[in-house]
Structure formats: C-alpha cells, structure tokens
Amino acid sequence: MTVRLTLISPATSEALRDVRFDDQSPLDSAGIARAEAAAAGLNPPARTYVSPSPRCRQTARALGLRPEPSSGLAACDMGRWRGRTLDAVAAAEEEAVAAWLSDPTAAPHGGESLRDVRLRVGAWLDALADGDRSEHITAVAEPDVIRAAVLHALTAPDEMFWRMDIRPLTATHLTGRAHRWNLRIGSTLE
Structure with missing residues (x-):
C-alpha cells in the first residue's frame, strides 16, 4: 500500500510569536484568518488526524x-518548561537548555526527550504504512512532530532535529510504503 501523508503545521499563536514552550494557548485572530483563507486550497483527504493541542485543533477546524x-x-512534553519563553528558561537554566539543544536524549525539563518524540511519531508513521489500501491522509501537527516525522522518514540522525525550520501553515508531504518514505517539503497552503 502507498500512503500519501500531508503534515500541516498550525497557524500562528501568541506562544509561537513569543517563542514560548507551548502552554495550550489558542490561535490568534490572524492565525485563524490565514487558516480559513487557506482552506480553499486543500484537496479533501481520505482520513485526517490532529495533534491534541488547541492550536492544531483550531487550525484543522479553520481549514x-x-x-x-x-x-x-x-x-513534545516540555515538563516544567511548559508555558515559559526560551529566553527565560535559558537565563535561568543555561546549561540545561544547552544540553537539550545538543543532546537528543536529554530531557532536563522533566518531560520527553526529542528522541522519545521521534520514536513515538515514527511508530505512528509506521502504523500508517502497515495498512492494506492506498490513501491520502492529512494531519495537522506541531512543528516538533513534523520534524520528528521527517527524521524518521529519512532515517536521519536525531541530531538533525534543529536543522529544519517548519513555518506556520505549511505542508510537508511524505509518500511511503513498506516503511520507505519519500519527502516533498515546504509548500504553503495559501
């Protein structure tokens, strides 16, 4: 079976603008408007999934x-850093932030490591490819989830996680079968 998966990053929110570890805040009005405007350009998928975060759910609805x-x-479960800005955490815990940014197995915040996220997302991807029919699937997911999916699809090293920039309301396309994936990145929805 061939799976055509489109991963859509959510629209903008205050947390994104503030470079704040997600605090479950909603989209801002500009983000909702951009997602609603982009809805006309989407082809209806056979199945759709969404990250549990409010901004992903709101983006999916607006689309x-x-x-x-x-x-x-x-x-990624950011543990005790959740809701704080990267600047504030870096000022208070410089070594912990440095470890988190350089070591994919580190979880100084008490949540998940980036490797744990990659393994979880990779298992989700592999389960899609194990189905018995070809289909198009769309998922609205946070940028860290999209990065993890791309790393898994390309069997790239975990250390490449921070080398990808996932912009708001962009689509990353994966086509796969038998646990072999091809990648097309960066198309805008607008």
Whole structure:
C-alpha cells in the first residue's frame, strides 16, 4: 500500500510569536484568518488526524477538516518548561537548555526527550504504512512532530532535529510504503 501523508503545521499563536514552550494557548485572530483563507486550497483527504493541542485543533477546524485526535501526534512534553519563553528558561537554566539543544536524549525539563518524540511519531508513521489500501491522509501537527516525522522518514540522525525550520501553515508531504518514505517539503497552503 502507498500512503500519501500531508503534515500541516498550525497557524500562528501568541506562544509561537513569543517563542514560548507551548502552554495550550489558542490561535490568534490572524492565525485563524490565514487558516480559513487557506482552506480553499486543500484537496479533501481520505482520513485526517490532529495533534491534541488547541492550536492544531483550531487550525484543522479553520481549514474545514474533521480530524481524529491522535496521541501519537502530541507535541513534545516540555515538563516544567511548559508555558515559559526560551529566553527565560535559558537565563535561568543555561546549561540545561544547552544540553537539550545538543543532546537528543536529554530531557532536563522533566518531560520527553526529542528522541522519545521521534520514536513515538515514527511508530505512528509506521502504523500508517502497515495498512492494506492506498490513501491520502492529512494531519495537522506541531512543528516538533513534523520534524520528528521527517527524521524518521529519512532515517536521519536525531541530531538533525534543529536543522529544519517548519513555518506556520505549511505542508510537508511524505509518500511511503513498506516503511520507505519519500519527502516533498515546504509548500504553503495559501
């Protein structure tokens, strides 16, 4: 079976603008408007999934999708850093932030490591490819989940996680079968 997966990053929110570890805040009005404007350009997928975060759920709604929530697409659990800005955490815990940014197995915040996220998202991807029919699937997911999916698809080293920039309301396309994936990145929805 061939799976055509489109991973859509969520629209903008205050947390994104503030470079704040997700605090479950909603989209801002500009983000909602951009997602609603982009809805006309989407082809209807056979199945849709969404990260449990409010901004992913709101983006999916604004795009006119009726997705199934998937815990496999949850953003990285940032533990005690959740809701704080990167600058504030770096000022208070410089060494911990340096470890987190350089070591994919580090979780100084008490949540998930980036490697744990990659393994969880990779298992979700592999389960899609194990189905018995070809189909197009769309998932609205946080940028860290999309990075993890791309790393898994390309069997790239975990250390490449921070080398990808996932912009708001962009689509990353994966086509796969038999646990072999091809990648097309960076198309805008607008």
